[in-house]
Amino acid sequence: MRITATTVAVSLILGVGLQPVRAALYAVDREAPTRANGFFAAWYQDTHGWALDLCLSRAQSSRVPGNYMCTLLPSPGVFDDTQPISFPSNFPDEAFWFTGDAAITDAASGIDLLYVSAVEAAFNGELPAENDQVSFARIRIRVTVPTAGTYTVTHPYGVDVFRVDAPGTRAINMTRDIGIGVPGDFQGALKGDVGPFLRSVNGPYQEANPDTGLVENFVGDPNLTEEVTGSPFGTNFVRIEGPGGLRLETRLFAVSGKLSSVQLPTPLQVSRTTYSRGENGAGQTQQDVFVLAPPPGGSASFTDAGGTPTVMQGTVLGAWYGQSGRDPGGPGSVSISADNSAVVPGSLPTSKTSALVDVVTIGRAEYSLANNMLTVEAVSSDRTGQPGLTVDGVGALVGGRLQQVVTPIPPARVTVISANGGRDTEDVRILP
Structure with missing residues (x-):
């Protein structure tokens, strides 16, 4: 809300x-x-x-x-x-x-x-x-x-x-x-x-x-x-x-x-399609899909980046989630389908393709007024591929970290963008 x-x-x-x-x-x-x-x-x-x-x-x-x-x-x-x-x-x-x-x-x-x-x-x-x-x-x-x-x-x-x-x-x-x-x-x-x-x-x-x-x-x-x-x-x-x-x-x-008696496609809105590889020092892989579609009574599913069909679970408010444990082998994409014809007669199935992106997490975003130094630390959920990370408008992270003088004033917030499509935005903590 x-x-x-x-x-x-x-x-x-x-x-x-x-x-x-x-x-x-x-x-x-x-x-x-x-x-x-x-x-x-x-x-x-x-x-x-x-x-x-x-x-x-x-x-x-x-x-x-x-x-x-x-x-x-x-x-x-x-x-x-x-x-x-x-x-x-x-x-x-x-x-x-x-x-x-x-x-x-x-x-x-x-x-x-x-x-x-x-x-x-x-x-x-x-x-x-x-x-x-x-x-x-x-x-x-x-x-x-x-x-x-x-x-x-x-x-x-x-x-x-x-x-x-x-x-x-x-x-x-x-x-x-x-x-x-x-x-x-x-x-x-x-x-x-x-x-x-x-x-x-x-x-x-x-x-x-x-x-x-x-x-x-x-x-x-x-x-x-x-x-x-x-x-x-x-x-x-x-x-x-x-x-x-x-x-x-x-x-x-x-x-x-x-x-109405018109035949219309089932509503389908993609909220998030992300993947991870090699997190927690292990070989764990997963593809996560979040969509908004008509609630159960209708159905939603997706085909993962490896071609495996996966059933999704939905709530009475129309939020759906599904996960595949297959390694996507990189960003890739998923195909998502929703069908509400069992509830609304004449409703037509809908399919959408959505790119998989990694999940970027900013762990630290600080600015020191004493030396005008901006420090940003972030990681990607693709620990295997290690895609490049960049602070938008500032510069690239090296080893998951950026330190750079920014003048004359601190940024209110920073956005870190991954080469594989993920991004995260955080408010910058201002230090003396």
Whole structure:
């Protein structure tokens, strides 16, 4: 996770969010948008392999009759939900690929919390118009609080901390929209906080679209509140903690999203492919592979640099690891595969080749103010090949060590790069 901070002056709140270090969504449709879709991207795919279409279906819930499975918001003079959707004459000014909302109301404590997560379609000028389409990923937290102090809200997509100096209605009022850019460019939402998509533990649900007669699949029913799965951190809840031991939590969400029927490659992100030879004074060799892919139910494997297939182990959050004990004979490369078709029907297997690199470890990085001397010591995990090591921008290590005068000021940090591709960066310790 990374930490970000924003100040909301109106509410006198300092918000600190803990967010994923990688894009939460994996891909967006790059085909030319169609009029039937309001010229928006047809779908977004998350890192667990689920793809959601822009939810414009007028299919209704069989559990709560008379209510839509998509979040369609009537707007007088703009969008009449009782009539067929047509762009731009009868098209919603807001539509969604995904929504996941929750609420906490507690009379005893005075807490009234609204939580919104969404991937939204809208128009830069607010009304449906050609060449004005934008999309964004939204996290919204609004809380009425009775007491000043620090409040922590943990939710499926991170943790936000707020300092409230003026309690009252919506004393916490944060909206974080990421992705709004040039109209017609839908890539920005991939960098937002939302994803993987939350899904009802009771879904998917099937309902008929009255306009097409087709049966469609939905990740949840927004007319119900249900427990969900899908949080990248395993926090499938909203919890608020605050002064005086306050701690309230809900695991019930209203979720909407229409599963796409498009066949897409299984998401696969390579985190690390490294090797070692001859460490600990022995002939030990190994190849280590780390990837992000859909969690078990799906599968991941790799073929090592010697051609041996190796099964990988995965976590419920989608982190996978595998090791081969074969000597790669040098850097080499591995071939990695992931297949999620057992979970998402129609999902296509994905294969990637990734170069093996050694692991560089900096054991010492010091700078003496007395003589302007920089000292760096580092080793490579390839003790057999002994690849050359270089301090980036400074010079080569000899026998695993560099000593060099650097003026006029010390470097804040150093990076050591191996001839076989590995690297390590460390802060420099400043000595008198």
